Amino acid sequence: MTDKKLTTNRVPNLSKQDVETGYFSVTALDNVFKANMAKLTGGISPAGLLSLYFTWVSHLALSPGKQASLAEKMCRKAFRLSKSSPSMMQKDSLPCIDPLPQDKRFSDPSWQQWPYNYIYQNFLLTQQWWHNATTDIDGLSKADERSISFIARQMLDRYSPSNIPLLNPEVIQKTKNEGGANLISGFKNYLEDMDRHLAGELPAGASHYVPGESVAITEGKVVFRNHLIELIQYTPVTDKVYPEPILFVPAWIMKYYILDLSAHNSMVKYLVENGHTVFMISWLNPTTQDRDLDMESYREEGVMAAIDEVSTIFPQQKIHAAGYCLGGTLLSIAAATMAREGDNRLKSMTHFATQVDFSEAGELMIFTNESEVSYLEKMMWDQGVLDGSQMAGAFQILHSNDLIWSRMVHHYLLGEPESMNDLMAWNTDLTRMPYKMHSQYLRKLFLNNELASGQYLVKNKPIAIRDIHVPIFSVGTEKDHVAPWRSVYKLHLQSDSEAVTFVLTSGGHNAGIVSEPGHKHRHYRISTEYDSDCYTDPDSWMVENEIREGSWWPQWKEWLKEHSGELVKVQPIGKSICDAPGVYIHQK
Template sequence: MAIRRGDINDVSGFDSKDVDSGYFSVTALDNVFKANMAHVTGGISPAGLMSLYFTWASHLAMSPGKQVRLIEKMLRKIVKMHRVSPVLLQNQSKPCITPLPQDNRFSDVGWQQWPYNYIYQNFLFTQQWWHNATTDIDGLSEADERSISFIARQILDRYSPSNNPLLNPEVMKATIEQGGANLVSGLQNFLKDMDQYSAGRSPEGADDYIPGKTVAITPGKVVFRNHIMELIQYSPVTDQVYPEPILIVPAWIMKYYILDLSPENSLVKYLVENGHTVFMISWFNPTTADRDLGMDNYREQGVMAALDAISKIFPKQQVHATGYCLGGTLLSIAAATMARDGDDRLKSMTHFAAQVDFSEAGELMIFTNESEVSYLEKMMWDQGVLDGSQMAGAFQILRSNDLIWSRIVHHYMLGEKESINDLMAWNLDLTRMPYKMHSQYLRELFLDNNFASGHYLVNDKPIAIRDISVPIFSVGTEKDHVAPWRSVYKLHLLSDSEAVTFVLTSGGHNAGIVSEPGHKHRHYRVATETKQDRYVDPDSWIQNNNAVEGSWWPEWHQWLEKHSGEKIAAQPIDDSLCEAPGTYVNQK
């Protein structure tokens, strides 16, 4: 039972025997202790880590054959490094082992010179050995194997030679050539960052991207507002528009304007210029007072309230509903509820990097077990919300080489200045999540996977994804660490839609979606599956569909056009509360 901070004398809701036995005080003590501990450990459960370690160690101890193989591999690697050492000394040997394609730590030519070639080759062998030591262990579950392997990789990445200025040839070369000026600049960068962090200021350059001034400037007006969201309607720029409006439901873990960044990469601007009437939800930034807002509140006061407002503006018109990330999950819950209850206001549904089945949700599952979720709940119980910086920290750990260690090397050791672009500035504009909502999200969707299994309840009755029969357009991104595309693709298994069009685009969770026409080095794959088609597994799907160069945005526009009626005369926005981007986007 969750006990709110400050309610130490409130015994309502408890049986008299619970109060008399001290249950209330004991539970409150547990909550306070774990909440304070969570602040020290960054929300990572020490009990969970210890349990995971002993599970791995005990299974490894019970596998003598695996131990023999690991010893054999270690000896073989030692012998191999010993044999190539003389050749490495002469800088004539090809690498014995190469980094993974996404690992750019050792790409500088200096790593091919002695002794750095020996150092990084030895590190990669060690990394490979530990991967073998934490995988393919008899009796160890796939989830535990994935978690212990991830933790081992994080520890190794921390002690990579690329992070040591004395072992990094790029840093050593810069230090010699600049007479140590790079280290002085790096120290200045560090002190400036610490000053900005302690003062709560944004990094230098982030203030160049202000919603309503330099980003989120597509003209529009706020046409509806409640406690949870503002609804923005964007002004038409074409004389003729498609009759069905588009409603975009963004995730509330970040601000909405990733889909309306600078004019050259704004998806909203692209849609409006192509004759679409666009509505966007701009979520509020919750505080401790909003701790009891749950998923139902976001569905009812968010998606459903937005649809009601649109229906008043465009009576009898169906809507192309679109959801991004968590917003796509919420939209699917709302759509399944509408299908169950006979509400036919949706013309189609589009997902951007959104999951409905969380059984294979990638490395985020490492942070989603009973021990971790319970521990995180105590931290949120104490704060009333999950702070944006805490969520951002979890995402950074998933890509620690790129987002943490690489930045330390370039910013603090090489003394390079960071340049902030619009996407990076948006990523720093953090939001919070209410305690109850995030707890329900973690437990019901991630941990128990209730939505995909038909156990998710809305108004005490279950809903099912298969009840959604409207056409679906789903986008996954190749390098997504938040919503892995194979997990997004599982919509094919659950939906009973007349047709599911799936797009796999290059890039990651954010950059893959912000993929405007003309953006260099972009490609995508696309295919449509109807009810008559047989299921195709993800790997076969890739082999069967060739990559198309360019942006996927025109593909979506053509799909929307196909599922829309004949164009009608554009209507100006009549009643409004204020100009876009509204007030909620500026809440801190």
């Protein structure tokens, strides 16, 4: 059975003759073939890769100057390495090339001994040469350049000497010391991982972090439920609270309890203990039956349903709304629609690692072009959803050194047990996304960037972020590959708010947000831009704002206080459906 909307949107002028000649049967065959092929390729389009390869080769072939430059670089790197080779045999020799700061593969002192220092420096020089070979090619677009450079880097990382037992001195030394026991332990680890994967079980140690038992334990009640969300209201713990409630809109691609992890790093607990009334959306984990839920469903039955319920419980108060990642994007769509309709129930808006302009959305754009999106749509059309493991695979590729190869070396070659903490366990608690919603999200936001260009339609009318005038607090993280902070910073160009407070914090997409007070080695920058100020580009902003040590959470707490009324007597939770964390969070 074909999806009529999927097949006809490629041919808006479908004729009677097309139908009579079996157009729908042909398209159904294409859909089925590509859907099954996508399951084998992890959703990556072979046609897209081939097209990208030939684009790169053809432009390089037409650039004799670039070819000559690459030949010269190859000779200079070979001479550089051979010149340094004799000194490498000596103790404490200086390397001819250093790894990038974030590359920890060769940080162990054993890599500085001959011949391993020669091996890894040869690899780094080769990697550097391939970066030159895939960038700065005349006629090659920046998007294609990023993609082909990324692919080349992934292929090289696969064959890094750190991943090869006979070339890795750490593995060799440990094997000698333990008589091969590390390899036996590593093989056992591999078999256990395979058993868990085939049985659909969580990784080792993740079962110790169960929502409602060891994580997501802040007390509260589910006060509203529909097909798409549960709304949790958390129990106040102070005698008085600020009058305006806080509503969290987490991303639907993850479970909400990243904002309510353990007792020591729960943002929800932190806010409740500081006098705030907190509400949280817990999203349904959709199945094939939910395939037709779309972006409008998530706006109306998700964000707006939650706002309506909070307004019913606190009818006289405006709401501090906070969105995380895609939840922040969806919140922005809802807030812009509310502004257009004259709905002024929001008091402020907070973004955590949220993009509203996807023109520079980082390395995820590598997987977001017409070929990839169309190919992925076929797989989602067949399944009805995008499975969480398929999405997780894309994120793992972005961090392959840390999430794939480093883990393989330590877990399988060195035979070390895998460590697990609450954030890592949360990251394994995967969710699915409905076919229709995810297709619209990829096309409307990533591929066409409709929200930033004023072409995103709600109820057949365009909305714009500039219509949102409430104060905004936006957080970007320095090492974010999902929502790069310079992309998050583009909110300054889209917003017409009276004031935008921007925070740049250390850490990545998740660890930068879960950055509780007392967490070691944390820092941040912060400033507020008012509507009368001139625009400052992100690099200049970073230079102008000094680093502050510690967590950014207290800054947000003070900002919320400044935009809230005087403390009032606590209003106890009235009606409830069940205790927090609810039912939807346990859906697998």
